[in-house]
Structure formats: structure tokens, C-alpha cells
Amino acid sequence: MLAPFRISLRTLLRAGNLMAFSDTFSDGDLSYVATHRRSSLFTADIERSADLLSDRLSEKRILITGGAGSIGASTLRELLKFRPRAVHVVDIGENPLAELTRDLRSQADVPLPPDLRFLPIDFGGPAMQRHLKDEPAYDQILHFAAHKHVRSEKDVPSLLQMLDTNALKLDRFLRWLPLYGHEGAEIFAVSTDKAANPSSFMGASKRLMEHVLFASGAQGAPRRSTRFANVAFSNGSLPQAFLFRLARRQPLAAPEGSRRFFVSLRESGEICLLAACAVPAGHIVFPNLDPATNLRPMLEIAEGVLAHHGLKPAYYEDETAAIRAVESELANGRYPLIVTPLDTGGEKPYEEFVGAGESATGVGLEEMSGIPYEAFPADLPAAIEALAALRDDISRDVTKTDVQQQLLRVVAGFRHADSDRSLDQRA
Structure with missing residues (x-):
């Protein structure tokens, strides 16, 4: 009789992103599978910047x-160490916000500020406007709310929602700040590596977000951003999906020829903390990861996850055959791994942080560099207005080409990698 395959509680907790935050990375830490690092890349930069971080926080x-997502919650945990007076966490996701609340209030070693609030509201909606009206001025605003999946551009309604969340709502939110006394706040917003030479609408929407962010600071208010690598085993990530597939006895699937930069969850919080508080204003910063050594094939990550659980990969191309083979492969210490072609819309085979026409410079940190933001495009206000009209006029037939034409006014180098295949058609 086949012995039941068991996956540990630790792995299930990681799959649900409820992992513990420690100062060291154990040998069993799954983040090593993706990053090949046993300790944080940014420890020295955090230590050297401690006085500056304390002064800012x-x-x-x-x-x-957007503070209940993986990156926002990790950043929150890092900044709490510097004892702010008030922290208000806004996120439209009730369940992750509730769990974040329980988790923080259950940890003895996390210093909590006197005024710590968790607010289940939309950052771009009327409730947010009321909150800003009622609150004293903020010193720092850290923005993480986003649609981050390339798969979200699969159809026009999903695409318009992504643009609304990533750029149009942010434009509205930033316009509210001076109306209610928050014009002096330093603002940081997370971007993505996909904003450099974007091949997807998601990447183009985040490049548009960068323009919106820095345009709002044209009068001198400090603005900063960071282009991010993938966060290993974070919510919604493919490595996290590997853990879910194992827990549910379903085949793993990974694209062949796709290489990605990875940082750990803890590193993601440290990157944001440094980018928000320890670099010159007006920069988009990114981690100094070497493409030759740090770009990891996604297929290798899947193989590493299986090895971590004592399994060898059994490679498949056919999804149905892989689904049917789970139990028989497990009987021999193997697990089905579907190898898929990289042929879905918007996908790039590799990642980069610096786009065409941009140049990187030092920002006073050992493990991070920055791109000085230049002037925002003259067509930005008109493009924002036109995209909002596409979103709002439901009597009009809107195509992806209509959206792309508006984005091309302000996102130089946007070349959409089109395909009739979507990630939603894959396991």
C-alpha cells in the first residue's frame, strides 16, 4: 500500500505566507532554494543606515x-523596530489584514506603537478621503497597493481594473494629500522590474505609476520608488504555488527558459525601508543583483522545492498525463513537473532593472543602486484623463489597442509581447 505523502506544517505555513520573521536564515529556510543566500544581502546597509532610519521613523x-500583502507586511515589521508613534495600515483585503493584526499582537518581540490601526478600506475610495480629512499630517506614506500579475491583462475589464489600481487611483490619492494637510509627507511607492522596457501592460502600468508618483512631487515634496525582484514564496508567487500544489497533490508547473531575480521576504522589507528612508529623493532604486549569478531559472526553483521535500522531478509536457501520474510517481519518490513553453502574453524571458535611456548611479548603499527620475512626460495629464475615460465610459467598446495607444504617449519603449495564450490557461 502506498504510504501517504505528507507535507509539513512549516511548509503549509510558508505556503500561506504566515512564516516567522527571524534575524537569521536557517538551513531549512526555503528562501535559500530561490535566492541561494543564507543571510540577508542588506544587513550591512541596514546597520550603517540605522541612525538615518531612526531619524526618519x-x-x-x-x-x-496595501500593507497586508507580502511586501507591505514585511516592511511594516522592519519599520516597527524603529518605534514610530503612529502606524495606520490600509488594505482592502479583510482576511490578510485581520491575520496581520493577530500576528503582530501575538509576538512578544515586536514593539508596537501607541497608535496602531488596521483599516479595511480602498486607498482610492471615499473612505480613504474621509480618513485623510480626519487625521493629523503623516510624516511618511508607504504605498504597496497594486495589481502585480501579468495574467491580470487577460481581458479588457481586468486590464482596466489593473490600470485603475496601479495608476489612476494613485493619481487621485496623491491629489487628496494637499487638500487635507498631508502635503509634507515623504512618499515611497513600490514599482517592479517589469517597468523597465515593459513588454506587458502590467509593467507599463507600473511605469505609469512611477510617472504619477514623481509628478506629484514636482514642487519639492520627497518621492522615492524601487523596482523589485521577485519575492521568494510570497503571496501569489510561483514558488508559493509550488507549495500549494504539493500540499494538494497536484503537479508542479514551471516555464522553460524563464529566469528571475529573487529576494527573500525579509530582504523585501529591508529594500523598501532603505528605499523609503535612506536614499536621496527623486530616485528609483533597485538591488545590486548580478544577472550572471543571480538570475535563477524557474525550472531550477521547482526542482529545488521538490528536493527540499525529498522528491525527484518527473518531467511532463502534457497536463492531463501529469495530473493522473501523481500517485504513481510518488510511489517511486518522484513528483510530476510540467515544463511549459514561455509563450503567454506579456511575459519576458529575463528581468532587468534599468530601461533604455536610463542610467544607474550610486545612492550611498553597498547593495543598492538608483536611477535618477527625469522630468515626467508632458502628455501625462492628458493620458491619465484619457485612460480614466476608457475606464468610466461603459457605453464605449474598448480594446487593448485603445489602452496601448494611451500608454505609448507616456511609456517610452512599451512593446507588448502579444499572444493568444494566457497564464489562466495553464496549470
């Missing part, structure tokens, strides 16, 4: 939007 009032 200690006894300050901080607003975090």
Missing part, C-alpha cells in the same frame, strides 16, 4: 497602503 506618523 522614530516618533513619526506613518501611513501604509
Whole structure:
């Protein structure tokens, strides 16, 4: 009789992104499978920047939007170490927000500020406007709310929602700040590596977000951003999906020829903390990861996850055959791994942080560099207005080409990798 395959509680917790946050990476830490690092890349930069971080955060009032996601929650945990006076966490996701609340209030070693609030509201909706009206001025605003999946451009309604969340709502939110006394707040927003030479609407929407962010600071208010690598085993990530597939006895699937940069969850919080508080204003910063050594094939990550659980890959191309083979492969210490072609819309085979026409410079940190933001496009206000009209006029037939034409006004180098296949058609 086949012995039941068991997956550990630790792995299930990681799959649900409820992992513990420690100062060291154990040998069993799954993040090593993706990053090949046993300790944080940014420890020295955090230590050297401690006084500056304390000056920017200690006894300050901080607003975090989209703060219950993987990166936002990790950043929250890092900044709490510097003892701010007030932290208000906004996220439309009730369940992750509730779990974040329980988790923080259950940890003895996390210093909590006197005014710590978790608000289940939309950062771009009327409730947010009311909140800004009622609150004293914030010192720091950290923005994480986003649609981050390339698969979200699969159809026009999903694409318009992605543009609304990633750029149009942010434009509205930033316009509210001076109306209600928050014009002096330093603002940081997370971008993505896909904003460099974008091949997807998602990447183009985040490049548009960068323009919106820095245009709002044209009068001198500090603005900063970071282009991110993939966060290993974070919510919605493919490595996390590997854990879910194992837990549910379903085949793993990974694209052949796709290489990605990875940082750990802890590193993601450290990157954001440094980018928000320890670099010159007006920069988009990114981690100094070497493409030759740090770009990891996704297929290798899947193989590493299987090895971590004592399994060898059994490669398949046919999804149905792989689904049917789970139990028989497990009987021999193997697990089905579907190898898929990289042929879905918007996908790039590799990642990059610096786009065409941009140049990187030092920002005073050992493990991070920055791109000085130049002037925002003259057509930005008109493009924002036109995209909002596409979103709002439901009597009009809107195509992806209509959206692309508006994005091309302000996103130089946008070349959409079109395909009739979507990630939603894959396991």
C-alpha cells in the first residue's frame, strides 16, 4: 500500500505566507532554494543606515497602503523596530489584514506603537478621503497597493481594473494629500522590474505609476520608488504555488527558459525601508543583483522545492498525463513537473532593472543602486484623463489597442509581447 505523502506544517505555513520573521536564515529556510543566500544581502546597509532610519521613523506618523500583502507586511515589521508613534495600515483585503493584526499582537518581540490601526478600506475610495480629512499630517506614506500579475491583462475589464489600481487611483490619492494637510509627507511607492522596457501592460502600468508618483512631487515634496525582484514564496508567487500544489497533490508547473531575480521576504522589507528612508529623493532604486549569478531559472526553483521535500522531478509536457501520474510517481519518490513553453502574453524571458535611456548611479548603499527620475512626460495629464475615460465610459467598446495607444504617449519603449495564450490557461 502506498504510504501517504505528507507535507509539513512549516511548509503549509510558508505556503500561506504566515512564516516567522527571524534575524537569521536557517538551513531549512526555503528562501535559500530561490535566492541561494543564507543571510540577508542588506544587513550591512541596514546597520550603517540605522541612525538615518531612526531619524526618519522614530516618533513619526506613518501611513501604509496595501500593507497586508507580502511586501507591505514585511516592511511594516522592519519599520516597527524603529518605534514610530503612529502606524495606520490600509488594505482592502479583510482576511490578510485581520491575520496581520493577530500576528503582530501575538509576538512578544515586536514593539508596537501607541497608535496602531488596521483599516479595511480602498486607498482610492471615499473612505480613504474621509480618513485623510480626519487625521493629523503623516510624516511618511508607504504605498504597496497594486495589481502585480501579468495574467491580470487577460481581458479588457481586468486590464482596466489593473490600470485603475496601479495608476489612476494613485493619481487621485496623491491629489487628496494637499487638500487635507498631508502635503509634507515623504512618499515611497513600490514599482517592479517589469517597468523597465515593459513588454506587458502590467509593467507599463507600473511605469505609469512611477510617472504619477514623481509628478506629484514636482514642487519639492520627497518621492522615492524601487523596482523589485521577485519575492521568494510570497503571496501569489510561483514558488508559493509550488507549495500549494504539493500540499494538494497536484503537479508542479514551471516555464522553460524563464529566469528571475529573487529576494527573500525579509530582504523585501529591508529594500523598501532603505528605499523609503535612506536614499536621496527623486530616485528609483533597485538591488545590486548580478544577472550572471543571480538570475535563477524557474525550472531550477521547482526542482529545488521538490528536493527540499525529498522528491525527484518527473518531467511532463502534457497536463492531463501529469495530473493522473501523481500517485504513481510518488510511489517511486518522484513528483510530476510540467515544463511549459514561455509563450503567454506579456511575459519576458529575463528581468532587468534599468530601461533604455536610463542610467544607474550610486545612492550611498553597498547593495543598492538608483536611477535618477527625469522630468515626467508632458502628455501625462492628458493620458491619465484619457485612460480614466476608457475606464468610466461603459457605453464605449474598448480594446487593448485603445489602452496601448494611451500608454505609448507616456511609456517610452512599451512593446507588448502579444499572444493568444494566457497564464489562466495553464496549470
